[in-house]
Amino acid sequence: MNIPAFSDVENAHQIVQKYAHRTPVLTSSSINKIVGGELYFKCENFQKVGAFKFRGACNAVFSLSETDVQKGVATHSSGNHAAALALAAKMRGIVAHIVMPENSPEIKKKAVAGYGAKITFCTPTLQARESTLAKVVAETGATEIHPYDNFNVIAGQGTAAKELIEDAGDFDIIIAPVGGGGLLSGTALSTKQLLPNCKVIAAEPAGADDAFQSFHTKNWVPSENPNTIADGLLTSVGQRNFIIILDKVDDVVTVTEENIIAAMRMIWERMKIIIEPSSAVPLAAILEGNIDIQNKKVGIILSGGNLDLGRLPF
Amino acid sequence: MNIPAFSDVENAHQIVQKYAHRTPVLTSSSINKIVGGELYFKCENFQKVGAFKFRGACNAVFSLSETDVQKGVATHSSGNHAAALALAAKMRGIVAHIVMPENSPEIKKKAVAGYGAKITFCTPTLQARESTLAKVVAETGATEIHPYDNFNVIAGQGTAAKELIEDAGDFDIIIAPVGGGGLLSGTALSTKQLLPNCKVIAAEPAGADDAFQSFHTKNWVPSENPNTIADGLLTSVGQRNFIIILDKVDDVVTVTEENIIAAMRMIWERMKIIIEPSSAVPLAAILEGNIDIQNKKVGIILSGGNLDLGRLPF
Numbered sequence: 001m002n003i004p005a006f007s008d009v010e011n012a013h014q015i016v017q018k019y020a021h022r023t024p025v026l027t028s029s030s031i032n033k034i035v036g037g038e039l040y041f042k043c044e045n046f047q048k049v050g051a052f053k054f055r056g057a058c059n060a061v062f063s064l065s066e067t068d069v070q071k072g073v074a075t076h077s078s079g080n081h082a083a084a085l086a087l088a089a090k091m092r093g094i095v096a097h098i099v100m101p102e103n104s105p106e107i108k109k110k111a112v113a114g115y116g117a118k119i120t121f122c123t124p125t126l127q128a129r130e131s132t133l134a135k136v137v138a139e140t141g142a143t144e145i146h147p148y149d150n151f152n153v154i155a156g157q158g159t160a161a162k163e164l165i166e167d168a169g170d171f172d173i174i175i176a177p178v179g180g181g182g183l184l185s186g187t188a189l190s191t192k193q194l195l196p197n198c199k200v201i202a203a204e205p206a207g208a209d210d211a212f213q214s215f216h217t218k219n220w221v222p223s224e225n226p227n228t229i230a231d232g233l234l235t236s237v238g239q240r241n242f243i244i245i246l247d248k249v250d251d252v253v254t255v256t257e258e259n260i261i262a263a264m265r266m267i268w269e270r271m272k273i274i275i276e277p278s279s280a281v282p283l284a285a286i287l288e289g290n291i292d293i294q295n296k297k298v299g300i301i302l303s304g305g306n307l308d309l310g311r312l313p314f
Numbered sequence: 315m316n317i318p319a320f321s322d323v324e325n326a327h328q329i330v331q332k333y334a335h336r337t338p339v340l341t342s343s344s345i346n347k348i349v350g351g352e353l354y355f356k357c358e359n360f361q362k363v364g365a366f367k368f369r370g371a372c373n374a375v376f377s378l379s380e381t382d383v384q385k386g387v388a389t390h391s392s393g394n395h396a397a398a399l400a401l402a403a404k405m406r407g408i409v410a411h412i413v414m415p416e417n418s419p420e421i422k423k424k425a426v427a428g429y430g431a432k433i434t435f436c437t438p439t440l441q442a443r444e445s446t447l448a449k450v451v452a453e454t455g456a457t458e459i460h461p462y463d464n465f466n467v468i469a470g471q472g473t474a475a476k477e478l479i480e481d482a483g484d485f486d487i488i489i490a491p492v493g494g495g496g497l498l499s500g501t502a503l504s505t506k507q508l509l510p511n512c513k514v515i516a517a518e519p520a521g522a523d524d525a526f527q528s529f530h531t532k533n534w535v536p537s538e539n540p541n542t543i544a545d546g547l548l549t550s551v552g553q554r555n556f557i558i559i560l561d562k563v564d565d566v567v568t569v570t571e572e573n574i575i576a577a578m579r580m581i582w583e584r585m586k587i588i589i590e591p592s593s594a595v596p597l598a599a600i601l602e603g604n605i606d607i608q609n610k611k612v613g614i615i616l617s618g619g620n621l622d623l624g625r626l627p628f
Contacts, residue, residue, distance in 0.1 A: 268588055309579060
């Protein structure tokens with residue numbers, strides 16, 4: 001299997017920096033005071049489409065050859081990857097075929113359609129999503145871009161940690177949330193190359209702890225009946241992602257729903273920025289006492305800022 | 315009456331820039347597309363204590379002589395000015411006496427107490443607030459710092475627009491919300507000096523339209539029974555503020571509650587930043603069609619980001 005290395009993140013950055021925002025790194029003296037460490041937040045909630053997913057999708061779309069690109073790209077997703085792929089395809093002037101469950105929120109359907117993607121609706125099961133996508137790919141010849149278990153997507157996601165380290169310097173620890181593992185594996189590639197002594201720690205909801213189980217048993221465990229407010233972290237870790245995680249991640253810790261909500265509220269109230277629940281999972285791990293950050297310099301990737309403002313947990 | 319000029323804003327900036335954040339200026343391509351103009355948002359929601367009020371309080375506290383400062387400062391406020399004055403006093407190492415209505419939200423009482431201020435509670439009427447403050451001032455010899463009708467406070471608030479113009483260049487229009495008029499009068503001082511051809515427009519809730527009435531009749535009208543979600547804009551315009559507004563502001567427009575909420579939600583959803591309702595009033599005026607901004611470059615001061623997340627209007 002083709003696994004990216006840091007040089008692939010560097011190549012990805014040449015592409016990504018042309019199209020994506022170089023998002024700011026923010027700090028909060030009041031949160032630092034509460035937790036006893038020095039935290040630096042990489043704000044991918046300010047990224048295009050409101051999430052880090054644009055980096056990977058952008059790299060995947062612009063890495064395709066002129067020949068391959070003609071028939072477009074395809075994926076199944078109801079979340080940030082769908083919007084990211086749709087926008088990246090629009091920027092390259094090609095078609096994106098997106099398979100979405102018919103019960104996806106209207107706001108997400110509109111966002112994807114607004115970027116000009118061709119949407120195919122299916123019944124809301126993983127099986128229907130996969131079979132519908134296979135059919136779309138067979139009919140159109142489009143290139144499938146998996147949301148996380150994809151060489152170019154992983155390399156693209158690694159550019160967030162690369163920028164964080166370039167902009168804010170040395171770190172003792174960098175923490176990322178883990179769902180499929182695209183962000184986490186990319187973060188590990190960049191961090192272990194640029195700061196070999198920096199620990200890379202993954203934070204995961206206890207209600208969707210497949211990465212935690214897989215990492216500690218060193219055997220891939222699928223995500224079964226996950227249940228968490230962090231809706232970006234429901235999926236199983238990908239194969240490429242798991243290989244990189246086993247090789248380069250120092251620890252995976254889990255957090256309660258209560259601490260996810262407390263961390264989310266703390267960031268909203270103290271930093272005045274909007275993050276989605278998945279973004280709050282690293283700070284939740286600190287609040288829960290699962291990561292020792294006393295007097296340490298810690299980088300945190302805030303993965304995105306898309307959520308329904310009418311359905312907040314507080 | 316002593317009215318500040320732009321040179322006083324320049325002097326204030328020498329002080330304010332030592333203690334306050336130089337807040338970022340953000341843009342949103344999706345909001346620009348919706349409104350048809352080029353908007354630049356000066357993010358005072360990221361300012362210390364979460365509001366522009368820190369600028370004026372800081373200038374007022376640090377402009378006091380060594381003799382005057384010994385007996386501390388005092389004000390009555392249940393809002394952002396109370397926290398701002400408390401923090402500025404703490405930074406100068408003096409005491410701040412804050413008179414607060416006893417029914418103030420717990421979170422605000424805690425914030426002010428957290429900065430080390432001495433709080434005196436009173437019954438929640440303007441008369442009780444003023445008489446209690448007079449008593450505190452008589453007993454302590456503290457210097458009263460009015461939240462907006464104060465020479466140094468106005469000069470301090472003018473530093474936000476000064477930074478906006480320095481950082482984002484020429485503007486056709488700058489829009490600020492108006493309550494007591496501290497931010498608006500300071501904004502007008504800076505704008506008319508630095509960009510004489512730029513219009514300064516004030517936006518005010520229709521449910522608290524004393525500035526609108528005062529401006530258009532050229533006679534000071536008090537705010538009576540104001541009713542708006544924009545709780546920072548309930549007060550009557552101050553005397554010094556009104557003199558500057560009549561001299562230097564080009565127009566005052568009003569907006570509906572519906573458009574304040576729509577504008578607030580648009581900024582939260584599209585920009586992923588948290589603003590309080592008062593901050594949304596300028597964009598509400600644009601959405602309402604009250605200000606022609608087609609193809610114009612427009613600066614907007616986002617006044618603050620403090621609100622109860624448990625009581626959102628959407």
